[in-house]
Amino acid sequence: MKMSYAQAIRSGFQYLLQKYPNVFVMGQGLWSPWYVGNSMNDLEVEFGKDRVMDTPVSEAACTGAGVGASLCGYRPIVVHPRMDFMVLAMDQIVNQAAKWSHMLGGESHPAVTVRGVINRGGEQGAQHSQALHAWFAHIPGLRVVMPATVKDARDLLISATLCDDPVVYIDDRWLYELEDDLPEIEEKKLSNQVPEILRSGKDVTLAGAGHSVQLCLEASQDLSEAGVECEVVDLRILNPLNVSPVVTSANKTGSLCVVDGGWETCGMAGEVIASVAEQMEPGSRNIRFKRITLANAPAPSSKVLEDIYYPTREKIVDAIRNWKN
Amino acid sequence: MVKASELGILADPSKFTEPLELGGRPKDVLISLLEMMLVIRKVEECIADLILEKKVNCPCHLAIGQEAVAVGVSDNLTAEDKIFGGHRSHSHFLALGGSVSGLLAEVLGRSTGCSGGMGGSMHLFQPEKGFVGSAPIVGGTVPVAVGAGLACQKDGKGNIAVCYFGDGTVEEGMVQESFNFASRFKLPVLFVCENNFYSSHLDIHLRQPSDRISRFAEANHISSQIVDGNDVVKTALATRELVESIRGGNGPGFLEAVTYRWRGHVGPDENIDVGLRRKKEDLLAWKKRDPIRRLKDGMLQANMITNSDYCSVEDSVEQKINDSLEESLAAPFPEESFLLSAVYKSEKDLS
Numbered sequence: 001m002k003m004s005y006a007q008a009i010r011s012g013f014q015y016l017l018q019k020y021p022n023v024f025v026m027g028q029g030l031w032s033p034w035y036v037g038n039s040m041n042d043l044e045v046e047f048g049k050d051r052v053m054d055t056p057v058s059e060a061a062c063t064g065a066g067v068g069a070s071l072c073g074y075r076p077i078v079v080h081p082r083m084d085f086m087v088l089a090m091d092q093i094v095n096q097a098a099k100w101s102h103m104l105g106g107e108s109h110p111a112v113t114v115r116g117v118i119n120r121g122g123e124q125g126a127q128h129s130q131a132l133h134a135w136f137a138h139i140p141g142l143r144v145v146m147p148a149t150v151k152d153a154r155d156l157l158i159s160a161t162l163c164d165d166p167v168v169y170i171d172d173r174w175l176y177e178l179e180d181d182l183p184e185i186e187e188k189k190l191s192n193q194v195p196e197i198l199r200s201g202k203d204v205t206l207a208g209a210g211h212s213v214q215l216c217l218e219a220s221q222d223l224s225e226a227g228v229e230c231e232v233v234d235l236r237i238l239n240p241l242n243v244s245p246v247v248t249s250a251n252k253t254g255s256l257c258v259v260d261g262g263w264e265t266c267g268m269a270g271e272v273i274a275s276v277a278e279q280m281e282p283g284s285r286n287i288r289f290k291r292i293t294l295a296n297a298p299a300p301s302s303k304v305l306e307d308i309y310y311p312t313r314e315k316i317v318d319a320i321r322n323w324k325n
Numbered sequence: 326m327v328k329a330s331e332l333g334i335l336a337d338p339s340k341f342t343e344p345l346e347l348g349g350r351p352k353d354v355l356i357s358l359l360e361m362m363l364v365i366r367k368v369e370e371c372i373a374d375l376i377l378e379k380k381v382n383c384p385c386h387l388a389i390g391q392e393a394v395a396v397g398v399s400d401n402l403t404a405e406d407k408i409f410g411g412h413r414s415h416s417h418f419l420a421l422g423g424s425v426s427g428l429l430a431e432v433l434g435r436s437t438g439c440s441g442g443m444g445g446s447m448h449l450f451q452p453e454k455g456f457v458g459s460a461p462i463v464g465g466t467v468p469v470a471v472g473a474g475l476a477c478q479k480d481g482k483g484n485i486a487v488c489y490f491g492d493g494t495v496e497e498g499m500v501q502e503s504f505n506f507a508s509r510f511k512l513p514v515l516f517v518c519e520n521n522f523y524s525s526h527l528d529i530h531l532r533q534p535s536d537r538i539s540r541f542a543e544a545n546h547i548s549s550q551i552v553d554g555n556d557v558v559k560t561a562l563a564t565r566e567l568v569e570s571i572r573g574g575n576g577p578g579f580l581e582a583v584t585y586r587w588r589g590h591v592g593p594d595e596n597i598d599v600g601l602r603r604k605k606e607d608l609l610a611w612k613k614r615d616p617i618r619r620l621k622d623g624m625l626q627a628n629m630i631t632n633s634d635y636c637s638v639e640d641s642v643e644q645k646i647n648d649s650l651e652e653s654l655a656a657p658f659p660e661e662s663f664l665l666s667a668v669y670k671s672e673k674d675l676s
C-alpha cells in the first residue's frame with residue numbers, strides 16, 4: 001500500500017498507541033491540524049486527549065515530564081514541532097536524559113523518545129530553520145535516528161519508542177510528500193539497525209542522513225545520465241554511528257562525498273569522513289573526500305539567499321562532476 | 326468546559342464597545358494616536374493582501390485588532406528607550422515611528438528592509454527609533470530586554486527597556502526567571518503582555534489555570550496594571566503610571582493589556598476553524614470592540630473631529646503606504662555576498 005512519509009509517521013504513532021498502553025505522546029500543536037504537517041492528524045480523536053496531549057508553550061517542562069514519566073514505567077514520545085524550539089529543552093535532553101543511566105550506576109534508563117521536526121525554507125528565517133542533529137549526535141547516552149525513507153519514518157519511530165534508551169528521532173518536513181509502498185510492521189531492535197545502501201554504483205560513494213539522502217538519490221540519477229555511477233548510503237542512525245558500510249563502499253569507489261543539511265564545522269559530514277579515514281585498512285586505496293553542507297551562516301529569510309543557502313540536487317551534481325573531471 | 330474568567334468583564338467582548346472616553350487628552354495627541362493606529366491597521370491589511378498575492382512569502386503574524394496596545398504604550402516612550410518584540414511585532418515597530426517602507430521591504434525580502442532582507446516579518450530592527458529587535462522564539466527576547474534594562478540602570482539616564490509578549494509566552498521558564506531577575510535587581514523594565522487569549526490554536530483555558538497573566542507579576546512583587554487593551558487612552562494612561570515609577574528607580578512594571586487578534590495565528594485568514602474554541606461569534610463580538618472605531622466615535626462625539634477629518638487622515642495614511650509599497654517593490658534583493666558577510670562584525674569591517 002502506498003503511503004506518504006507523513007502518513008507513515010502517523011501510522012507509527014497509531015501502531016504504538018494501539019499496542020502499548022504505556023505509550024503516550026505530548027507536545028505543542030498535537031491537536032492542531034497543521035503544526036506537524038499531516039503527520040499526526042486526529043490521533044487525539046482516535047486515542048483520546050489524555051494520551052495525545054497538546055501542551056503549553058513550555059518545551060523544557062514538557063521534555064522533562066517525558067523523561068520523568070519514562071523513569072516510572074511509561075514510554076512517552078515528546079514532540080517538538082520544530083527543532084529550533086527543542087533548543088529550549090536542551091538541559092532535559094543533554095544533562096538529564098542522556099546522563100541518567102550512566103551517572104546513576106547503569107540501572108535506570110529513561111525510555112523517552114524526543115521527536116524533533118526539521119522545518120526549513122519558506123523564508124522562515126534564522127530561528128525557524130535549523131537542522132541540529134549533529135549536536136545531539138555529539139552526546140553519549142542519546143541515540144539519534146534520522147529517517148530518510150517512508151519505511152524508516154514509521155519503523156524507526158517504533159524502534160525508537162520501544163528502545164530502553166533516550167532516543168532523538170528527527171524527521172524533515174521536506175520529506176513529507178515522499179511516497180512509497182509499505183510492508184507490514186515488524187518490530188526491530190534499534191541497536192541492531194545498520195546503514196543501508198539505497199543505490200549501488202562503482203564511481204562515487206554518496207552518504208547522508210534524512211532529507212540529504214533523497215538529494216543524493218536524485219543527484220545520482222542525473223549523474224548516471226552523465227556516466228557517473230554513484231553508490232548511496234543512508235546512515236539512518238547518527239549515534240551510535242556505524243560507518244562500516246561507508247568504508248566498504250568508499251574502498252570500492254575511491255571517492256566519498258557526504259551531504260548534510262547541517263553546518264560544516266564540527267558537523268556530521270566531517271565526523272563521517274574522519275571515521276571512514278580512520279577505519280581504512282592500512283595499504284588500502286587512497287580515498288578522495290568531499291562534503292557538501294550548509295553555508296556557514298544562519299538561515300537567511302529572503303528567497304534569493306535561501307536559494308543559495310541549502311544543499312540541492314544541482315549542487316551535488318555540479319560538485320561531483322567538477323570533482324570527477 | 327470553559328473556566329470562569331479571572332479577568333471578569335475585561336474578557337467579555339460584549340463590554341467596552343462604547344465610544345472612548347478621551348481622558349482630557351488634547352486633540353492633537355488624540356489625532357496622532359488615531360493616525361498611528363490607522364497606519365498599523367492599514368499596513369497589516371496591505372501585508373495580508375501581499376500574502377494572498379504571493380508577493381510576501383515569509384510567515385507573518387498580524388496584530389490587526391490589537392493596535393491600541395503598542396500605540397498606547399509608545400505614547401510614553403522615547404527613542405532612547407530599548408524596545409523588544411517577538412513574532413507578532415509589526416505594531417510594536419510601527420508605533421515607535423518605525424519606517425513603513427522598511428517594514429514592507431523587509432517582509433518582501435528586499436535589501437532596503439529594516440533588517441536588510443535577512444529576517445522577514447519576524448525579525449524587525451530600527452534602533453534609532455528605540456526598536457532594538459524582535460525575534461520569534463517565544464520568550465527569547467524577554468531575558469534580552471531585562472539585560473537592556475540592566476544597561477539602562479547602569480547608564481543612570483532614566484531610560485527603560487520594554488518587552489512585548491503574549492499570554493502564551495509566560496509559559497516559558499526563562500520568562501519566569503526574567504520576572505524574578507528584573508525584580509531582584511529593581512531593573513527599569515516594562516513588561517507588556519498583550520493578552521489576546523490565544524497561543525496559536527489553543528485558547529488560554531486549555532493552557533493555564535487562570536486567564537489573568539498579571540498574577541505572575543504579583544508573585545514577583547512587580548507592580549502591575551490590567552487594562553482594556555482596545556482602549557488606547559486607558560492603555561496610554563496605565564502605561565504612564567507604570568513608566569513614571571520605573572523611570573523613578575522603583576523597579577520593573579507589568580502591563581497586562583486585554584485584547585484580541587482578528588486574524589489567525591499566522592497569515593491573513595481569520596482561522597475560525599483552527600482555534601479549537603475560536604468561534605465566529607467571538608470574533609464578531611470582538612470586532613465591535615474595535616480600538617480604532619471606538620476612538621474615532623469618541624472624538625466625533627466630543628466634536629473634536631468630523632467624519633471628513635477622519636476620512637482625510639485615512640486618505641493620507643493610505644497614500645503614504647501606497648508610496649512606501651511602490652518604493653519597496655522596486656527595491657533590489659540582497660546581494661549574495663551578504664549571506665556570509667553579515668555573520669560576524671569583523672567580516673563587515675573587511676568588506
Ligand SMILES: Cc1ncc(C[n+]2csc(CCOP(=O)(O)OP(=O)(O)O)c2C)c(N)n1
Nearest residue numbers: 085413461462463491492493494523524525
Ligand atoms: C520556543 C518556541 N516555541 C514555540 C513556538 C511556536 N509559536 C510561535 S508563536 C506561538 C504562540 C505564542 O502565543 P502568545 O505568546 O500568546 O503570542 P500571540 O501569538 O498571541 O501574539 C507559538 C507557540 C516558538 N516560536 N518558539
